[in-house]
Amino acid sequence: MDLPYIFNFNFPLPFWIISGAVLLFFSIQLVYYLLVYRKPYVYEQKRNKSLPLSENLPSVSVVIASKNESENLEKYLPAILEQDYPDFEVIVVNMGSTDETDVLLKGLNQKYPHLYHTYVPAEAEDVNGKKLALTLGIKAAKNDILLFTEAYCVPASDHWIREFGREFSKGRDIVLGFCKLQVGKKVAMRQFILYDNLIHGLKYLSLAVLGKPFMGIGRNLAYRKEIFFEEKGFSSVLNIDEGEDDLFINKIAGKKSVGVVVSPESMTQSDVVNNFFTWRALKSKYLYTKQFYKGVSSLVFGFETFSKYLFYLSVVSGITYGMVFGNYPLIALSVFFLIVRFVVQLYVIGKSSRLFNAGKYHVNLFFFDLFQPFNNFKFRKYANKRNRLRK
Structure with a gap:
């Protein structure tokens, strides 16, 4: 008796390639949010517990x-x-x-x-x-x-x-x-x-x-x-x-x-x-x-942006492939990791935003996350042009 497709682990090669890419770039993004962007908030929480009695x-x-x-x-x-x-x-x-x-x-x-x-x-x-x-x-x-x-x-x-x-x-x-x-x-x-x-x-x-x-x-x-x-x-x-x-x-x-x-x-x-x-x-x-x-900062955050867009691309590829070929496990996996990343991102940004009084975020965070690198690129072109005209 054949198992239903959803329980059949004999998936085609594209499934493993796409799901592997989703998991890889999801993991990289998780590292950035939990081990990098969360640092200032965690630092302040620890500092509050260790303030000196005398100064x-x-x-x-x-x-x-x-x-x-x-x-x-x-x-x-x-x-x-x-x-x-x-x-x-x-x-x-x-x-x-x-x-x-x-x-x-x-x-x-x-x-x-x-x-x-x-x-x-x-x-x-x-x-x-x-x-x-x-x-x-x-x-x-x-x-x-x-x-x-x-x-x-x-x-x-x-x-x-x-x-x-x-x-x-x-x-x-x-x-x-x-x-x-x-x-x-x-x-x-x-x-x-x-x-x-x-x-x-x-x-x-x-x-x-x-x-x-x-x-x-x-x-x-x-x-x-x-x-x-x-x-x-x-x-x-x-x-x-x-x-x-x-x-x-x-x-x-x-x-x-x-x-x-x-x-x-x-x-x-x-x-x-x-x-x-x-x-x-x-x-x-x-x-x-x-x-x-000078230093590694440009590489560190450049790679964060790079991995972010590859994650989104992998998710879109997974959903698209799944819909075209009826591969529902791939759709479910892609959507699951997209949601988990968003929840983690919302948690970290939300905590930091309350500390820095930087507004409230919900679904708008998803669009801001996508748009910011493009905006930076546009502003950088403007800045370079402005400085050339000054000289």
């Missing part, structure tokens, strides 16, 4: 480079100046602003004596402006720990500096943080923008937790002043537009002790993304400098 906190200098940001400085700078921290200063470098920045800083200085401000000379304004401004701020800093953010960012809590100070008290040389985006509900592609920012953060923070740091963002990172001078400042990235944060960290992180802060109190947040074009400009900066990164 020997180092002195900190917060450095901000600003150009025509008087409105943002007025809104956000007090939250930095009023941090709950024993010993810190805030240095704002005015990059030739033509708005009320100078008047505002002088006024704030009357109330906050630990605020210092300097400026980039007019004749040097267009010569590597941001790098020069940060160099002036770093030279003016009296403390060894330098904490960087932008004029359009605000700390998520009054313990922002304290979270970084705790990490440096462990002997770290560099500490990387995360910046949340507050995107208005009327902004086009709002949920995708939040997702994209979350994935970007998970990538560089995950590898940092795993001991393979490759970048940081100038909206929330810190390092020791002595490192800056050991590396001769930004000289190694002086010929590249931008890169005063991610490229600089990329070039020095492999030789130093790197820590990570991902607690809600350690984050900064920004509402700078008020339309699609602002987001494109912000993201394109990192996509342009990314091509100059």
Whole structure:
């Protein structure tokens, strides 16, 4: 008596090839989500259980480079100046602003004596402006720990500096943080923008937790002043537009002790993304400098994207072949692994999203997952074209 087809294990060769491919790329994707992307969330859970009872906190200098940001400085700078921290200063470098920045800083200085401000000379304004401004701020800093953010960012809590100070008290040389985006509900592609920012953060923070740091963002990172001078400042990235944060960290992180802060109190947040074009400009900066990164990060995440699309292709091939030739076990297997991957992905992204306050995900996660690499490719072309026109 012949067994029904579903119980007949004498399947044709295409079944074994397709099912093998589905299982292989499913396994690779599982490794990325459970052992890489999940790292920041797990790291924060463990950190919460091992917070020190006493703290020997180092002195900190917060450095901000600003150009025509008087409105943002007025809104956000007090939250930095009023941090709950024993010993810190805030240095704002005015990059030739033509708005009320100078008047505002002088006024704030009357109330906050630990605020210092300097400026980039007019004749040097267009010569590597941001790098020069940060160099002036770093030279003016009296403390060894330098904490960087932008004029359009605000700390998520009054313990922002304290979270970084705790990490440096462990002997770290560099500490990387995360910046949340507050995107208005009327902004086009709002949920995708939040997702994209979350994935970007998970990538560089995950590898940092795993001991393979490759970048940081100038909206929330810190390092020791002595490192800056050991590396001769930004000289190694002086010929590249931008890169005063991610490229600089990329070039020095492999030789130093790197820590990570991902607690809600350690984050900064920004509402700078008020339309699609602002987001494109912000993201394109990192996509342009990314091509100059050294190390394995591009290969690691390039392979993740490659395996992801091969997984989807294998699943579609399995379903299509199964429907054409009536191979229902192959259809069931393909759909099963597609669902399991989605559930794992939803679990990991959901947990991380709650930690980083990056929105809620459901079926939209499937479409974001497919679309993001294409969007990055499009934005990278835009960034390269923009930088060619500048030269």
